[in-house]
Amino acid sequence: MRTIVVTSTRPYTGKSGIALALIGILADRGLDVGYFKPYGTMPVIVDGVTSDEDAVYINRALERPSAQADVCPVVRSQTFVEQILAGAEPPSHEQVLGAFGRCSDGRDVMVVEGPTEPAQGTAAGLSSCTIASLLNARVLLVDRPKPTDLPEDALAEGAALGDRLAGLLLNGIHESRLTVARERVAPFLESRGFPVFGVLPYDAALGAVTVAEIVDELGGTVLTAVDRLDDRVETFMVGAMGQDKALRFFRRKARKAVITGGDRADVQLAALETNTRCIVLTGNLPPSVAVTTRAEELGVPMILVETDTLTAVERMDALIGRMRLHDSGKAARIREIFERDVDVARVLAACEIDG
Numbered sequence: 001m002r003t004i005v006v007t008s009t010r011p012y013t014g015k016s017g018i019a020l021a022l023i024g025i026l027a028d029r030g031l032d033v034g035y036f037k038p039y040g041t042m043p044v045i046v047d048g049v050t051s052d053e054d055a056v057y058i059n060r061a062l063e064r065p066s067a068q069a070d071v072c073p074v075v076r077s078q079t080f081v082e083q084i085l086a087g088a089e090p091p092s093h094e095q096v097l098g099a100f101g102r103c104s105d106g107r108d109v110m111v112v113e114g115p116t117e118p119a120q121g122t123a124a125g126l127s128s129c130t131i132a133s134l135l136n137a138r139v140l141l142v143d144r145p146k147p148t149d150l151p152e153d154a155l156a157e158g159a160a161l162g163d164r165l166a167g168l169l170l171n172g173i174h175e176s177r178l179t180v181a182r183e184r185v186a187p188f189l190e191s192r193g194f195p196v197f198g199v200l201p202y203d204a205a206l207g208a209v210t211v212a213e214i215v216d217e218l219g220g221t222v223l224t225a226v227d228r229l230d231d232r233v234e235t236f237m238v239g240a241m242g243q244d245k246a247l248r249f250f251r252r253k254a255r256k257a258v259i260t261g262g263d264r265a266d267v268q269l270a271a272l273e274t275n276t277r278c279i280v281l282t283g284n285l286p287p288s289v290a291v292t293t294r295a296e297e298l299g300v301p302m303i304l305v306e307t308d309t310l311t312a313v314e315r316m317d318a319l320i321g322r323m324r325l326h327d328s329g330k331a332a333r334i335r336e337i338f339e340r341d342v343d344v345a346r347v348l349a350a351c352e353i354d355g
Contacts, residue, residue: 002108003104003109003112003136003138004109004111004112004138004139004166005128005131005132005138005139005140006111006112006113006114006139006140006142007113007114007115007131007139007140008141009117009141009153010144011116011117012144013142013171014144014200014334015113015116016058016113017206017331018169019113020334020335021334022338023061025335026353027062031108032107032109033109034066034103034111035055035058035059035103036066036104036111037054037071037112037113038073038121038131039075039076039114039115039120039131040052040055040075040076041075041120043075043077044056047068049069050075050077051068051075055068055072056068056071059071066102066103067102067103070099070102071103074096090123093134112137114128114131115127115128115131118160128161132161133164137164138164138350140197140347141158142171144171145173145181147174151170151189155194158189165194166351167194167195167196167346167347168196169196169197169198169200170199171200173199173201173202174202175201175202182199197350198338199341200341200342203333204234204255205232205330206330208232208233208234209233210230210233211277211301212230214233214257214278214316217315217319218280218303218305219305219306219307220280220303220304221304222301222303223301223304224292224300224301225296225299228277228299228300229301233256233320234255234256235255235257235320236256236258237250237253237257237259238260238313240267246266246270247270247273250271251274253275254274256275256276256277257277258276259279259280259313259316260280260309261283262282262283262285262287262304265287265290268281268291268295269291269294272295272298272300277301278303279295280312281302281303281305282305283309284305285304287302
């Protein structure tokens with residue numbers, strides 16, 4: 001049996017999606033593929049078992065799912081954090097290996113989802129390097145290089161992983177940076193001895209969220225178009241200018257949310273004349289009747305929130321762009337991009353997988 005750890009240099013690199021795409025590709029080649037996530041950071045309780053959101057979704061996507069309690073044996077819940085800070089010992093490596101053994105029983109390949117960044121899991125004794133060594137695995141490292149910077153995160157983590165590193169994927173690269181990533185960054189990493197198996201472009205649809213998710217995140221009240229909460233939002237803009245400038249500004253982006261003060265009727269009306277999926281009204285200031293009437297006519301939800309604009313922006317920034325797997329359409333799109341832009345044969349060869 002072969003084991004591949006898919007890990008990343010920092011959060012929101014698309015690690016979970018890449019793990020799922022890899023599982024699907026291997027399964028289609030006739031291999032019995034299992035999944036394991038030793039350290040989860042998105043706690044959820046399913047059937048009385050504390051697990052990780054992505055781990056639950058990916059495990060259920062397997063042709064032969066494992067017991068959920070084994071799939072993610074260590075979860076960074078608030079209780080877990082408090083216990084560790086109070087001096088409790090984290091689960092032993094023997095316990096983690098036991099869960100892994102049950103998930104891997106009879107499998108040809110195990111795809112293991114590692115931490116989102118090098119430091120994550122250290123307090124629990126489950127950093128990426130430790131996991132790779134513990135499970136005798138090769139590592140597929142996912143990086144999203146920062147614009148106009150050297151790929152130092154990839155260099156540092158690649159060096160730390162040493163011979164365990166199979167290679168890298170550069171994921172979520174904006175169109176304006178693709179040429180640089182393919183023609184300069186990837187060759188630079190290769191010259192340092194770190195194989196780059198693919199450069200995957202940013203896809204706005206993968207980071208999209210529904211209007212309903214925005215409502216939940218901001219704790220808002222929907223004032224109009226309550227039947228349009230399933231519409232997808234790919235980006236957001238902040239409206240803090242005059243109406244004439246606002247109209248030109250809002251035309252730059254489609255499928256967006258607009259965040260503005262509840263008393264800015266001029267900005268709200270300008271946003272409604274462009275491709276806007278919802279308007280977030282901050283400060284708990286309700287809009288005018290003229291604005292709500294127009295929003296209802298156009299089918300644009302207006303969301304009233306108590307927070308100020310800065311807080312709403314910070315929450316939206318964390319929400320939009322973070323790829324959520326729990327959508328079959330997104331999963332299919334991730335795999336399509338993976339198969340198109342990744343040298344799959346080279347990945348398998350580096351991980352010593354026949355397929």
